[in-house]
Amino acid sequence: VRRGHFGCGKATPYDAEMAALARGLNEVVRDLPGSVTDIHVFADNQAALLSILAAGQGPAQGLSVAACQSVRPWLTASPAHHVHVWWCPGHRGVYWNGVVDKAAGLGAELLDEVSFAYARQCITADAYKVWRADIHRLPYRGRNNLMQVSDFERCKHTSANWFLRTAGRSTTYMARLIRFASGHFPHGAFRERFNFEGNRRCWCGADVETRDHIWFDCDLWIKKHKPPDAEIERMRWGERGDWRETPIALDDVAEFLRLNPIVGTFTWLELVDQALGDRARGEDDSLALLKVDLHTVRRKAAYE
Ligand SMILES: [Zn+2]
Structure with a gap:
C-alpha cells in the first residue's frame, strides 16, 4: 500500500473525491510495471466514479480532464489494457473502505484555498438565508401576495423552482x-x-x-x-x-x-x-x- 498526501483546499465532498481519483490514477500509471494489464479503481462516491473519466462539462471538469490525460497513454499502449471502475458502498463495514476513510481523516489538513464549487455552495446558502428572512417581512412579500411563508420552498434558483x-x-x-x-x-x-x-x-x-x-x-x-x-x-x-x-x-x-x-x-x-x-x-x-x-x-x- 502506498499512501500519499495532497491538499485540495476547502471543497465539496464531490470535489474531494474527484481530486483523490485524479491523483490516484496519476500515481498508479506513473511507474506501472509492464506486466500489469488491468487497473481497478474503487470509491464510494457514485457521481465521481461516473464522471472521473467522462470529462464532460460540469463541476471538477479540470480533474476529469487530468485523469483522462493520465490514463490515455497507458490505455493506447495496448488493447489489453483496461481500467475498471468499482463502486464500493461507504460505511458498510467494507475493510478497505474503512482503512481509506481513516487514512483520509488523519491526512486532513485545512488550507486557505477554496474550490469553486464550495465557494458557490456558500454563496447560494447565504443568499437563501437572506431571502428566507425577507419573505417573513410584509413590506417585502407584499400585502396582496398569495405566497405564504411556507411557500418559500417553491422558490429555487434552479429548474426545481x-x-x-x-x-x-x-x-x-x-x-x-x-x-x-x-x-x-x-x-x-x-x-x-x-x-x-x-x-x-x-x-x-x-x-x-x-x-x-x-x-x-x-x-x-x-x-x-x-x-x-x-x-x-x-x-x-x-x-x-x-x-x-x-x-x-x-x-x-x-x-x-x-x-x-x-x-x-x-x-x-x-x-x-x-x-x-x-x-x-x-x-x-x-x-x-x-x-x-x-x-x-x-x-x-x-x-x-
Ligand atoms: Zn363576478
Whole structure:
C-alpha cells in the first residue's frame, strides 16, 4: 500500500473525491510495471466514479480532464489494457473502505484555498438565508401576495423552482400566474386603486371586481377549488371556519388559471368594456357579447 498526501483546499465532498481519483490514477500509471494489464479503481462516491473519466462539462471538469490525460497513454499502449471502475458502498463495514476513510481523516489538513464549487455552495446558502428572512417581512412579500411563508420552498434558483416547473413553458401563463399570485393583475379593483380608465364592475354584476370576488364568489368561472355549497356551510359552523377566510393555495391558482384562460387578463377587461358598451347601445348580438358568453357561461357549461 502506498499512501500519499495532497491538499485540495476547502471543497465539496464531490470535489474531494474527484481530486483523490485524479491523483490516484496519476500515481498508479506513473511507474506501472509492464506486466500489469488491468487497473481497478474503487470509491464510494457514485457521481465521481461516473464522471472521473467522462470529462464532460460540469463541476471538477479540470480533474476529469487530468485523469483522462493520465490514463490515455497507458490505455493506447495496448488493447489489453483496461481500467475498471468499482463502486464500493461507504460505511458498510467494507475493510478497505474503512482503512481509506481513516487514512483520509488523519491526512486532513485545512488550507486557505477554496474550490469553486464550495465557494458557490456558500454563496447560494447565504443568499437563501437572506431571502428566507425577507419573505417573513410584509413590506417585502407584499400585502396582496398569495405566497405564504411556507411557500418559500417553491422558490429555487434552479429548474426545481415551482413557478418554472408549473409555467416555464409558456410566458403568457407564467405572467398570469405571477400577476394573479402577487395581486398585480388587470382587474376592476386594480383599475380603481390606480385610477385607471375603464369599468370596475365584474361582468356578473358585482360592484367591484376584486381578486377575492373572482376566487370565492364569482359564478362566471370554472372553479375546481370551490367546495360544494353544503361543505362550505359545514365549514362555517365547524372548526375549519369560513371558507372565504381560508388561504388561497398556489396549486389551486395554477389550475384555476389553466381552466379559465381569459380570467385576469387585459383581453378580458377590454372585452367586458366593449360588451358593456354594446349592451348599452342595444346591440345585443354583438361579437363582444358573444365572446364574453363563450369564455364564461358556455365554457363553464361545457366543462360541467
Ligand atoms: Zn363576478
